[in-house]
Amino acid sequence: MINKKITEVFSDYWYRKGGYRDLLRIAIPLILSTGAWAIQHFVDRMFLTWYSPEAIAAAMPAGMLNFTIMSLFIGTASYVNTFVAQYYGSKNYKSVGSVVWQGIYIAVIGGLTLFLLIPLAEPIFRFVGHKGLVVQYETTYFKFLCFGALPAIASSALSGFFAGRGRTLPVMWVNILATIVNLVMDYALIFGNFGFPELGVKGAAIATVLSACFSFAIYFILIFRSTYNQRYHTLRSWKFNSKIFLRLIRFGFPNGVQFFLDTAGFATFLLLMGRLGTNSIAATSIAFNINNLAFMPMIGLGIAVSVLVGQHLGNNRPDLAERSAYSGFHLTFFYMAFLASSYILIPGIYLKLFASHSDLVSFAPIRDITIILLRFVAIYSIFDTLNIIFAAAIKGAGDTHFVMVMLFFVSSLVLVIPSYLALVVFKMNIYVGWAIASIYIMTLGVGFFIRFKGGKWKSMRVIEGISPTLPSTFPETPTPDI
Numbered sequence: 257m258i259n260k261k262i263t264e265v266f267s268d269y270w271y272r273k274g275g276y277r278d279l280l281r282i283a284i285p286l287i288l289s290t291g292a293w294a295i296q297h298f299v300d301r302m303f304l305t306w307y308s309p310e311a312i313a314a315a316m317p318a319g320m321l322n323f324t325i326m327s328l329f330i331g332t333a334s335y336v337n338t339f340v341a342q343y344y345g346s347k348n349y350k351s352v353g354s355v356v357w358q359g360i361y362i363a364v365i366g367g368l369t370l371f372l373l374i375p376l377a378e379p380i381f382r383f384v385g386h387k388g389l390v391v392q393y394e395t396t397y398f399k400f401l402c403f404g405a406l407p408a409i410a411s412s413a414l415s416g417f418f419a420g421r422g423r424t425l426p427v428m429w430v431n432i433l434a435t436i437v438n439l440v441m442d443y444a445l446i447f448g449n450f451g452f453p454e455l456g457v458k459g460a461a462i463a464t465v466l467s468a469c470f471s472f473a474i475y476f477i478l479i480f481r482s483t484y485n486q487r488y489h490t491l492r493s494w495k496f497n498s499k500i501f502l503r504l505i506r507f508g509f510p511n512g513v514q515f516f517l518d519t520a521g522f523a524t525f526l527l528l529m530g531r532l533g534t535n536s537i538a539a540t541s542i543a544f545n546i547n548n549l550a551f552m553p554m555i556g557l558g559i560a561v562s563v564l565v566g567q568h569l570g571n572n573r574p575d576l577a578e579r580s581a582y583s584g585f586h587l588t589f590f591y592m593a594f595l596a597s598s599y600i601l602i603p604g605i606y607l608k609l610f611a612s613h614s615d616l617v618s619f620a621p622i623r624d625i626t627i628i629l630l631r632f633v634a635i636y637s638i639f640d641t642l643n644i645i646f647a648a649a650i651k652g653a654g655d656t657h658f659v660m661v662m663l664f665f666v667s668s669l670v671l672v673i674p675s676y677l678a679l680v681v682f683k684m685n686i687y688v689g690w691a692i693a694s695i696y697i698m699t700l701g702v703g704f705f706i707r708f709k710g711g712k713w714k715s716m717r718v719i720e721g722i723s724p725t726l727p728s729t730f731p732e733t734p735t736p737d738i
């Protein structure tokens with residue numbers, strides 16, 4: 257009887273609009289896409305672990321610092337996705353091309369900003385207390401990544417043209433091909449294979465830049481075809497549109513600030529971890545890298561939730577938007593719970609890849625620390641499901657100001673300041689720092705869920721000319737409960 261009831265509930269959530277099937281149709285290519293990105297970074301870090309402990313110790317802080325600064329512009333430009341979703345849902349197709357171009361202009365601003373920061377790389381890493389060969393590697397890695405900022409940011413805007421319309425297969429293929437480019441060039445340039453010079457961390461950074469340029473080029477070719485130009489004005493709307501640009505800034509910039517604050521908090525955390533020594537930062541880098549294998553694919557599911565929320569709100573159906581969010585939560589929770597169990601029960605499987613080509617003596621203490629850190633990852637991963645899905649849902653509606661303000665206070669008061677006091681002032685160990693990071697993620701997850709349950713997002717829109725309406729109260733549009 258119980259099994260029959262469970263089967264009926266699952267069948268109901270699978271077939272109805274806004275259920276699992278609707279969500280997975282959009283989400284699976286995005287999950288594979290963000291999964292490819294996670295694999296790219298996993299293998300990149302694995303190669304650097306094989307190269308030397310100093311290389312992996314340098315790549316994570318330098319990469320995080322670069323991505324933190326870029327995240328302000330990526331978060332703003334990628335909000336093109338929500339605009340496209342709501343324009344598409346409201347059948348205002350001609351405005352789609354213009355908002356994509358405004359995202360490209362934001363990418364130009366971001367690319368120039370990162371380029372101007374190149375001379376500050378070494379002073380920054382020396383200021384936070386890093387020393388010796390690690391600082392040299394960090395400086396090199398950061399500088400070369402800055403050259404790839406413009407195409408990386410522009411790609412996040414261009415991908416929104418496809419994802420916002422629910423056409424996610426092109427996004428998947430572009431990211432998979434870009435991952436292949438990155439991995440091949442990583443292997444060639446880090447170790448000096450296929451006739452290329454051995455460049456170490458410089459080679460890893462160059463491979464990342466080449467991958468970003470490849471993505472941008474493919475997106476550019478795909479989007480500006482005549483068929484898209486006729487319906488969405490992807491070429492006709494190339495001019496700067498101050499009205500749409502300012503609306504994108506109004507809603508997208510808080511999303512960028514939220515993205516920036518989140519990554520800045522973790523970048524600061526990593527930089528502080530670097531003060532504890534090479535083993536601590538190397539173990540932290542590996543643990544976060546393993547966590548990305550679980551986290552990044554679910555970002556794809558979160559993007560799908562955001563797309564469906566945007567489309568349903570554009571069509572004035574907040575009831576379906578809510579159902580889509582709960583469908584995403586169910587799927588994410590079971591996936592993350594499974595992987596969290598594996599972090600506790602079989603952590604050695606993940607660490608074998610890092611240890612296989614490393615010096616066993618130098619890697620042994622890193623391995624012991626990482627096994628303990630994975631227990632922290634397992635605990636906060638469950639709460640991260642709330643963070644991924646419900647933050648994506650309210651951002652898909654346009655509730656980016658709340659997300660920005662919440663990230664500011666939680667990142668400052670729960671992560672950055674406590675980490676500084678624990679690790680720098682009171683000289684506590686790595687496990688105290690990771691406990692603080694876990695509490696930070698758990699706090700965010702609960703906060704976003706409470707905001708979602710409040711329902712204010714149901715009356716929000718980011719595009720002009722749409723009047724929110726109350727959802728139908730007829731039986732065919734029930735409001736799902738968790």
